[in-house]
Amino acid sequence: MTVRQNILITGASSGLGAEMARQFAAKGRNLALCARRIERVDELAGQLRRDNPGIRVVTRQLDVTDHDAVFAVFRDFRAELGRIDRVIANAGLGKGQPLGTGYFERANKQTLETNVLGLLAQCEAAMEIFLDQRDGHLVVLASVLAERGAPRTLTAYAASKAFAASLAEGIRLHHGRGPVKVTTLKPGYIESEMTARAPKSPLIVSTEKGVREMVAVIEREPATAFVPRWPWAVLARLVRMAPDWLLRKVM
Numbered sequence: 001m002t003v004r005q006n007i008l009i010t011g012a013s014s015g016l017g018a019e020m021a022r023q024f025a026a027k028g029r030n031l032a033l034c035a036r037r038i039e040r041v042d043e044l045a046g047q048l049r050r051d052n053p054g055i056r057v058v059t060r061q062l063d064v065t066d067h068d069a070v071f072a073v074f075r076d077f078r079a080e081l082g083r084i085d086r087v088i089a090n091a092g093l094g095k096g097q098p099l100g101t102g103y104f105e106r107a108n109k110q111t112l113e114t115n116v117l118g119l120l121a122q123c124e125a126a127m128e129i130f131l132d133q134r135d136g137h138l139v140v141l142a143s144v145l146a147e148r149g150a151p152r153t154l155t156a157y158a159a160s161k162a163f164a165a166s167l168a169e170g171i172r173l174h175h176g177r178g179p180v181k182v183t184t185l186k187p188g189y190i191e192s193e194m195t196a197r198a199p200k201s202p203l204i205v206s207t208e209k210g211v212r213e214m215v216a217v218i219e220r221e222p223a224t225a226f227v228p229r230w231p232w233a234v235l236a237r238l239v240r241m242a243p244d245w246l247l248r249k250v251m
Helices: 015-026 038-051 067-081 104-133 152-175 207-220 229-241 244-250
Strands: 006-010 030-035 057-061 086-089 136-141 180-187 224-227
Touching (some): 006 015, 030 038, 104 136, 104 180
Parallel strands (some): 006 030, 006 086, 180 224
């Protein structure tokens, strides 16, 4: 297994991004952390340095909808650490309202700008670095919701995650067996700021447990993976085959 020493994580101020930072730091990895809420990122970085002496943690403020800033921040991280071995494109937004109800500007547009164009910028910036290094691992956070369209407040979000899955697959297919690896992660329900606003589900797992499986999968560098694998690898197949009336009822 290739050890990716210098790991860049976007959206690292809370939730899955912050917990991934904690777990990779415990493995002795150097981290480049960025998010809009830089005060939270800096607080996390201080904690990681105290708990894991010897690792390097560098931080930057970044809103991924500022596309020029994405390229600048990724390049700065590379210059500071010497190289970037893995980029985890985690930054995302979970706002959403049914289409046609007056929330284009306040919810759906913001979700697509972050999860589609913001993700594209992250992938472009990461691949620019990896192609120059002739090595690297790109991890794209999609969702189990990428498998089908979704009704109500999930419509725009699910569509953005379908884009994420397709984009990552396209990059992976383009590079084949080359030196750049691409992994698409499709998480189910894992506790985070995003899921805190959703109705409680008996399928939800804690942030620590869910991210532990995410990190294990990322280290293996598969093409794609559902996390946690059980029950989502099975449920995803059922979702793809489910009739429309059932999805309207359960989603």
